[in-house]
Each structure stands twice: as structure tokens, then as C-alpha cells.
Amino acid sequence: MTDEVASLPDDVDAVQQALIEWYEADHREFPWRRTDDAYEILVSEVMSQQTQLGRVVDAWHSFLDRWPTVHDLAAADRADVVGFWTDHSLGYNNRAKYLHEAAGQVVSEYDGEFPETPSELSELMGVGPYTANAVASFAFNDGDAVVDTNVKRVLYRAFDVPDDDGEFERVAADLMPDGESRVWNNAIMELGGVACEKTPACDEADCPWREWCHAYETGDFTAPDVPTQPSFEGSRRQFRGRIVSALKDNEELALDTLGPKVRVDYVPDGEYGREWLAGICSDLADDGLVAFDADAGRVRLRR
Incomplete structure (x- = not known):
């Protein structure tokens, strides 16, 4: 546990507004960003685990064509679901198994209606804290601030947040506007996926946080998932x-x-x-x- 504590800029409202306006003006189009259906969003989140989003789009459409509702998936033969997963190269087959079991839980325990809070969603089979929070955010606008690898990279670079999970969570929570988890979590993950990748594209992507960004000011774009740049001393x-x-x-x-x-x-x-x-x-x-x-x-x- 680090003793370092990050501090945000005084004009947090301006920081928030800049990111949301940047996201709403232009962002990557994914079909699950155009729905608030919890089932469709859960499918996208499970498929996206360690799989490039571009490859997920076709699989997501095909999956929903075959099992359009949570009731359809719950009634499906598990072997068919796992076979679909394999055919579409979506990673570990146990994700398909857990997704199928989670659908069964929603139907049998929640009468076909998805729970809405991260804590309740975490009770579903195979749904960890990150996925539960994502579904709560994007389906019900009732999530906490997302903290994934991309978000950590953004916070580490922009606001010099120390590499500590507790600090990342605190700063992410302090930054997110109240009642805005849907747009905010989409926006900050978009920032990490478009402008603040491992190789940053600050100017090319018109990053909205350049005015406040510690990394942009210093030119040091190291991050928890980016090896320390050599010979910074004297550079x-x-x-x-x-x-x-x-x-x-x-x-x-x-x-x-x-x-x-x-x-x-x-x-x-x-x-x-x-x-x-x-x-x-x-x-x-x-x-x-x-x-x-x-x-x-x-x-x-x-x-």
C-alpha cells in the first residue's frame, strides 16, 4: 500500500465536461453502446474479455440472432452455446458455460428481470465485480466508476495517480459525476482505448485532458502497463x-x-x-x- 495520495485539479467540473463533450462529439460505434438491454450488454461484456472489440461485433450479432432474449439462452442446450463460443474463437469456453448459467439464474431467481445494482449482479454465475459494474452502468445508469487497465493508465498519466488500486478507485470515484455512470464510464474507457493507449495519440485523438495532463506536460508516458521509459534523467x-x-x-x-x-x-x-x-x-x-x-x-x- 502506497503512502502517496493523488490530487485532482481544482476545476474538476471542467475536467468532467471536457471528457463528456469529447466522447459525445465522436466515439467508436459499437452496437451494444446503442442499447440499454441488460442481457445484450452482459453478452457483449462477457465476449469482450480479452477479445478485440472489432471481432466481437459479428459474434455478438450472431449470438443474439440465435438467442435473442435471456429466456432463449436459458432454454438453450449448453453444448450449443459452448459450440458457438468455440466456432467464433471467443476465448475460454467456461465463459460460455457461465453465461448460460447466469441466464438460467435470471429466469429462475429473478423472474426474467435482471438485477440492477453491481452487488446484485455479482451474484450471477461468472459475473465478477468489473462485469457487474459495467452492466449496472450501461444498462441501468446505476454503476460505480469503472477501473480497468485502460482507466488506470489514463489516471496514472493524467493526474499522476500512484500505482495503487485503492488510489485508482478513489480518484475514479471522485471524478465521475453523480448519476452519470453510463456516459462517464463509456467516455473514460474510450479515452483509454483511443487517445491514451500504450502508445499515446494525444494530439491525433484530440485528447480533452491535455490541459491538465501530467504526462502531456512532462512527456513521460509511462504507466502501470507500460514499461518505464529509459533514460528519463537528463532527457x-x-x-x-x-x-x-x-x-x-x-x-x-x-x-x-x-x-x-x-x-x-x-x-x-x-x-x-x-x-x-x-x-x-x-x-x-x-x-x-x-x-x-x-x-x-x-x-x-x-x-
Whole structure:
């Protein structure tokens, strides 16, 4: 257990709004995102475990064509369900077995109506905490904040959350707007799957959190599931971070005032002098993080 505690930006409302607006403006289209049917969503969640989403789409449609309701699946021959799973290369066959058993539970124990809360859904065969929360979120808008590998990567990079499950869960819960689990959990998972993958695509995907993102500021995109980048010490990424940090406490600085704050061996006309520092400031200006007047040799943080 870590003693480190992450802190969110002061303007959490703006952080929330930026992500939701980004998601609603454009996101990957998957058919299970267009339904709030708990059965259809459960099928998609079980199929998506360790299987690429693109491959799941056809299997999901075919499965629902064959067993369109939870009653149909409960009445099916288990061998047929397992055979379907094998034919569509959907991973471990026990997932098909558990899905079939869960359908039977819904019919026999809940009169064909899915339970709505994560705790109740967890009582279904083969439905773990993550899947239960996903179904509660996407079917009933009644879930907790999702914390999967992608979400951990996003939180670790964006808000410098320490690699600790308790901290990830706390920050994820603090970030999610009340009563918005359906759109929020879809949005933050989309962010991790499109903009903040192991190889980030911050600008290409128009990441809505660049303004607040620690990794984008420093250039260090390590994460719990991404090996530590070599030679950060003394790297350009490190000095980008130092420049931004130095400017946080100052309205505007001349290069020769900023230089010694960035590296102790700064010499205006030396190898690590004005020209070197101006180059990094130009890069930061291109990224929208600072305003740099090259002619005047002055730089300030964009607010």
C-alpha cells in the first residue's frame, strides 16, 4: 500500500465536461453502446474479455440472432452455446458455460428481470465485480466508476495517480459525476482505448485532458502497463517538465532567468544555453503549453 495520495485539479467540473463533450462529439460505434438491454450488454461484456472489440461485433450479432432474449439462452442446450463460443474463437469456453448459467439464474431467481445494482449482479454465475459494474452502468445508469487497465493508465498519466488500486478507485470515484455512470464510464474507457493507449495519440485523438495532463506536460508516458521509459534523467522530456514547473510560479520569464531554474549548468552561450532552451520552449509553444516570444527571448505559461 502506497503512502502517496493523488490530487485532482481544482476545476474538476471542467475536467468532467471536457471528457463528456469529447466522447459525445465522436466515439467508436459499437452496437451494444446503442442499447440499454441488460442481457445484450452482459453478452457483449462477457465476449469482450480479452477479445478485440472489432471481432466481437459479428459474434455478438450472431449470438443474439440465435438467442435473442435471456429466456432463449436459458432454454438453450449448453453444448450449443459452448459450440458457438468455440466456432467464433471467443476465448475460454467456461465463459460460455457461465453465461448460460447466469441466464438460467435470471429466469429462475429473478423472474426474467435482471438485477440492477453491481452487488446484485455479482451474484450471477461468472459475473465478477468489473462485469457487474459495467452492466449496472450501461444498462441501468446505476454503476460505480469503472477501473480497468485502460482507466488506470489514463489516471496514472493524467493526474499522476500512484500505482495503487485503492488510489485508482478513489480518484475514479471522485471524478465521475453523480448519476452519470453510463456516459462517464463509456467516455473514460474510450479515452483509454483511443487517445491514451500504450502508445499515446494525444494530439491525433484530440485528447480533452491535455490541459491538465501530467504526462502531456512532462512527456513521460509511462504507466502501470507500460514499461518505464529509459533514460528519463537528463532527457528532453525531463526538461520540458522543469520548464513548465518553473513557469507555474512566475508570470513571465526571460530565457536567461529561466535557464538556471531548468539546469544548473545553463550558460547563455554554452551548449545548454539560450539556443537549446529556446528550442524546447518552441516545442512547448507548438503543443499549446506556453507562449514563447522568440524575438524577445521571453516565455510564459498559458493559462
